[in-house]
Amino acid sequence: MDDVAGCFEFYADLAEKLDGKQKAPVSLPMETFKSYVLKETIDVVGLITPWNYPLLMAAWKVAPALAAGCATILKPFELASVTCLELADICKEVGLPPGSEMKHIGIDTEALKEHFGKKVMELEEEKKIVQNLSVNIDGLAQKSQDVRGQKMKALEAQILDLKKKQENQVQLLKQKEKSKETAKKLQAEIQYIKAQKVQLQHKMKQEAEQFRQWKASQEKELLQAAVARSFCKVIYIYDQDIHALASYLIKLHAKCS
DSSP states (O other), X not given: XXXXXXXXXXXXXXXXXXXXXXXXXXXXXXXXXXEEEOOOOOSXXXXXXXXXXXXXXXXXXXXXXXHTTOEEEEEOOTTSOHHHHHHXXXXXXXXXXXXXXXXXXXXXXXXXXXXXXXXXXXXXXXXXXXXXXXXXXXXXXXXXXXXXXXXXXXXXXXHHHHHHHHHHXXXXXXXXXXXXXXXXXXXXXXXXHHHHHHHHHHHHHHHHHHHHHHHHHHHHHHHHHHHHHHHHHHHHHHHHHHHHHXXXXXXXXXXXX
16 A cells, blocks of 8 residues: 555656646747747546556556546456555545546446447447548549549640750750850861961061062172172273273374384
8 A cells, every 4th residue: 555655646746747847948049939848648548457456556557647637547357446446436535627537447347338439429420421422422533533634634735845845955955065066166266277377477477578688688789790890891991991092102102213
């Protein structure tokens, strides 16, 4: 019994600590957001205990469930259920809130029958709803199939259009690449022609300079030849005069003698 009391005391203290941690803030790097921890119950829990240590086993399961705020359904062993019945009465005496008190299930299992009966009724209602909806399923299916077919056709048309656009883009890219290659070749040829032009201009300058030098040398030679011819003519005329003068002097000397 001491262990049973100690178990309930431990989880009672833990429940108070859990209440203190509700909506505990969580630090975030952004000031525009706020975050906190909120722990909620899982509603109803089913607990099954064996024949040995029935009250202690029940305490180990009932105490944490009640501390977490859950309603409990306890199913002890049929032949060792007296202490669990007493525990149920004690829970009523201490005043557990309605809906969270421990329900005890013995051999009659009335609580489980009630619980599962409600579930069966809910399932039956859902079944009726499904049956009512299934009346128009064929028409809706046909309509949905027609709509789906139209959507598929539209999607196929869009896919074909996208494929054509993709092919056109590929062709344009290829043409663009060819145009770039052609432009590069033309640019290279233009650079080559410019280089050839520069070389030819330099060569023409050299040829012009050589021609000028040759022309100057030819003019110099012609001038020198002309001067030489003029000098020779003067000398020739001078020699003729000397010979004539000598002949005249000889003749004059002959007359005088």
